[in-house]
Amino acid sequence: MNKQLLSFNNIMKVVCKYYGVKKEDVLTVQRQQELVAARHMFCNMCRSYTSSTTLSIGRYIGRDHSTVVFGANKIDMLYEFDKATKADRDAISYAILNGHIKAPSCKDIVDIDWKEGTVTFMRKGVATTERIIRFLNKNHSKEAI
Numbered sequence: 001m002n003k004q005l006l007s008f009n010n011i012m013k014v015v016c017k018y019y020g021v022k023k024e025d026v027l028t029v030q031r032q033q034e035l036v037a038a039r040h041m042f043c044n045m046c047r048s049y050t051s052s053t054t055l056s057i058g059r060y061i062g063r064d065h066s067t068v069v070f071g072a073n074k075i076d077m078l079y080e081f082d083k084a085t086k087a088d089r090d091a092i093s094y095a096i097l098n099g100h101i102k103a104p105s106c107k108d109i110v111d112i113d114w115k116e117g118t119v120t121f122m123r124k125g126v127a128t129t130e131r132i133i134r135f136l137n138k139n140h141s142k143e144a145i
Contacts, residue, residue, distance in 0.1 A: 006049045008046060008050070008052070008057070008060045010096070011042060011045045011046055011049065012026070012042055012060075014045075014095045015038050015042045015092060016038060018041075018091065018095065019034050019037060019041075020034070021034055021038050026038050026039055026042065026061070027061055027062055037088075039063075039071055040072070041075055041092060042057075042061065043067075043071035043072040044072040044075035044076065045093070045096060046060075046072075047068070048093070049093075049097075053065070054066075054069055075089060083128075084129060087129065109121050
């Protein structure tokens with residue numbers, strides 16, 4: 001495994017690309033849902049894929065170590081129960097370990113649940129559900145249309 005893929009900068013780059021947000025925004029004190037989700041996922045990925053302390057992860061994002069612990073634990077808890085969080089963490093883990101994000105294309109959509117705010121798509125015979133906003137953020141380029 002390439003150690004360069006596991007740096008804070010690379011993990012942040014992957015998380016920001018996945019959520020469709022800017023690094024500068026993630027590092028601010030803003031509490032928009034997408035920014036908070038990206039921060040929590042960053043903390044979780046850093047704890048999973050680096051040997052860094054929660055104190056050093058917190059310094060990188062301008063937060064206290066307890067914020068890092070809370071964010072990482074929240075993703076772990078949601079991973080067990082929330083299909084969208086599971087899909088998010090799995091996709092981001094894949095991107096961190098392999099150097100690129102596997103984003104589904106619009107042609108893979110099999111169901112959209114507007115009430116729940118989720119989209120289900122089929123890839124290699126496996127149905128995956130994620131939040132609509134994340135699907136759109138990852139697929140807004142001309143290639144996906």
